[in-house]
Each structure stands twice: as structure tokens, then as C-alpha cells.
Amino acid sequence: MRGNLAKAFVLTETQFFRRAALPKSYTDLLGRKLFLFLLTVQGLVAFALITLGVMLRKSGVAKNVIRPRIRQEIARAGVALLPMFLFVALALGFLVIGQTVSALAKFGATGYLGTTMVIVIVRELGPLLAAMLVLARVGTAHVIELGTARALGEVEALEALGIDPVHYLIVPRVIGMAVGVFALTVYLIIGALVSGYLFAFLQDVPLTPGDYFKQIAEALGWLDFALLALKTLAFGFFIAIVTCYHGLAQPLRLEDVSRVAVRAVTQGVIVCVLIDALFILLYLLT
């Protein structure tokens, strides 16, 4: 149990590098930053693998404790964010339609409205925006909660009771966030598509609802559904991994928690963008 966590954290004994005297030349600084970056990547990958391993090996252990915890996390990273997502969906539909209608009208191409919506919202903005919002609302909470718990010795308390901290603290959060981002993206996309039509209608675009949704249906392929699911699950999984990792790995004192929270959010954004880039490649290849 301790072994699990220790394995991931020993890899990232970065304090030495952070505390070392400032290097003289810029290249040294660059080297140090690069080295720190690689160590963090290594630690994150190890942590992700450990979490996956625990998730699979202990899927049947202590269901009565873990299942309610998972429900709790899904409620927190999903259900509780629905009102905010409704608002964002309305805004997103309005933004995209407002811009595209005026642009497409110049070429008399308002007929492509549905197709544009699919490309912009279903493939790119929807998932990424959902991931960012969940990162901001729930990911930060994860870092702070776990960081505080670690600084106050609750992780040791779990270990002393023979409860695997990864199983009890991390697994429910990872599952909750993966499911949360996936479900919220679906709601966000549906909301944005509907509100998009609403605003197009208000702007007198000559398009019946039937045509609009037919365009959308035609622009969507099976690959969109598959990649959307994969992408959003990956977003949720990795946001949870990054935030939980930083919550648990570094802060041994309460003062460290805020610093670590900032770092975790930054890295969360970077990870999401990298995953997104990976999926763009997949789209282009297929």
C-alpha cells in the first residue's frame, strides 16, 4: 500500500532540483526545467499505471465502501455541475452561431451551419471546454482536499488501518471525473446544438429545424461518437490523475498546498491540450 504510493513519489524527488542554487546560464535553467518536466511526466505515468492497476485488481474489494464513494464523486464532478453547464451550453451555442452565421452569410453558405456546428462543437470546443470547467471546479478541489489530508497525516492513518489510500481516495475520484467529463460533454454538446438553432432562428437564417438536425446527423460519423467517448474519458481520467497526484505527492506541510494547487491546474490544462492534439491526429489519419 505504502509501496504503491512510494513507488510513484520516489521517482519525483524533485525538491533537490527546486532548491538547488540558481544556475548561472540560461541553458542550465532550461536543462533543469526540462529535467523537472521529465521527472514529473515519469511520476504521473507511474501514478496513472498504479491507479489503473489498483482499479482492476481491487474492483471487488470493499464494494460497500467504494461504491458510495464513487457515486459521491460522480455527483460532485457531474450532477452538481449541470446548472453551470446549461448556462455555458447556451452561451456556446450563441457564440458559435453568432459568429458563423455572419461569416457564412457572406458566401451564402448558411446551409453549412449544421456541419460547422459538428466540427466546432462536437469535435473540439465541447469536450475541451467541459474538461477545463471540470478541472477548474472539481480538479482544484481535489488537489486541496488531498493536499490537506496528506499534510494532516490522514494518508498515514488510512495505511495504519490497512486501507489502501489509492483505492479509497484516488480510484473513486478518477472514475467520478471520467464519467463526469463524459456525461457533461454530452449535455454540453446537446445544449449548444439546440441553443445554436435557437439563435440561428432569431437571426432569421432560413433553415428549418429538420434541415439543421439532418445536416448535423449527416456530418456525424460513427468515429465521432467513438472518439468523443474516448477523448472525454481520457480527459477526465488524466485531469483526476494530475490533480490527485499533485495533491498526494508533494505537500507534506499545509503551506505547500496552495503552491501545489497552482501547479496541478497548469499541468492539467497542458495535459488536456496534449490529449486533444493527439485526437486531432487521429481525426486527420482516419
Add this chain to the structure above:
Amino acid sequence: MSEQPDRTAIEMRGVSVGAMRDISFTVVEEVNWSVAAGEFWVIAGQEHSGKSDLLMLAAGLMPPASGSYKLFGLETQSFGEAELAERLRLGFVFEGGQLFKQLTIRENVALPLQYHRDLPSAAAAQEAQALLELMELTPLADLMPPNISENWLQRAALARALILKPEMLLLDNPLGRLGGRHLQWWLRFLDRLGRGHEWCGGKPMTLVASTDDLRPWPGAQRKFALLRDRKFFPLGSWTDVASAGDPILKELLAVPVDLAS
């Protein structure tokens, strides 16, 4: 392993204890110590003498920096999942309790039961009720840890450590933050555990407690050890402690010392 009638609970040979927060930093060196089942040890030491680290090592929360450590006759580095059964023979009470802040007192106490036996929360809470009553915690059972006093937090932590009926209990400075009435309750309760409490089936429990104040602890049935200058000194019984002339020991006993000297 547990079938063998091994009478030694803790056996340390040449163990160096690293700090919990930074294992490369040694706080106590060359510990040679054995605790037989049923003994009651009190480890005295000033602040930062490594009491907590020694106990955490004994609980398998971290590996020894060097030397050999056997717990219940089993060579131990630090506990993994394979040694879960051994780990559950041992309870640990942290200084300050370290209860889970998101859970009520009742949920805190019932959590180990619920996790290890996979009970639904209602069933686990029901089983925990007997222990809560025994420890007079029932009126506080539905409060969150930040809302109750340190005296009661410490007692709730004891309840959480006892819920799985361990054979050995390690307590990190259990009396350090307690008020008078609670102090008496703890001393009486620990003695009852040592003699064999009905909660744990009447079997005498092995106890190890650390302290930075020896005054509440005199008792012929207890064994004493001192941590000083990164060394571990087993002292023996209370009479040996009282006759030893160590200045730090005197301080721990709050004997008036001449500050000028």
C-alpha cells in the same frame, strides 16, 4: 505465520529509524528492543527525539533505514498488501487522532470494519455502536471531528484503532493533549486493555505508548525505555527509572532542576 504461538510482538536488532518525512535523515540509531506479547511499554523522550518515527516504523508505516525488524515473528520492511492480515493485528493511535475530517465520529470508527469486512454502512455502524458506548462517545457520534474537543478526538482515535480488535496497540503520545479527567480515564482504560478487556475477548493486549512526560505513568507492571541523543535505552521497570540519574529523565519526570548548572 499467525498460527505459531510466537510470544515476541516486536523484535528490533540494530534498527536505524529514518524520519517519516525524509527517510534519509536518521533520527534514532541502533535500536535493540524486544517486546513480548502482553507487555506494556512506555517510551519516554523529549520532543523531536524520534518517538513518533520509532512507533510508525514499529507499525510498519515505513521501513527501517538499516537493521532487522520482526513484527509477530515476521521479518518486515514496510507493510504491503501481502501482510494485510499481520497489519490488522496491530492498532495505531496517532498523536492528535488524525481522524478523517470528512466523516462523522461514528463513520470514522466504523470505516475499518466496513472496509475490511465489506459491510453495508448501517451494519458497520451498528457494530461500532457497542464500542462507542463503551468509550462514552455515543453523544458525539454524529458530529464531525473539527467540532469536538481534542480530548474526545483522541478517544475517538482509540476507538477507531480498537474496532478490529487488534492484539497490539501502539499509541503516539496518547496523554499529551489530555485534560485531568480524561487522563485518568485513559490510564485506567489502557490498564484494562493490558490485563485483557472484554471488548477484545479478554486477551491481554500488548501496549506501547510514547510520552514526553513520565509523571502520569508510574506503575510496576509497565516497562520503560528512554530516547535520548538519537539512542534507545531500555530501562526496565519503574523502580529502575526512579533510581536512574539521567538528567533528561529527571526533566521528563519534572524533577526541579537547577537551571544555572
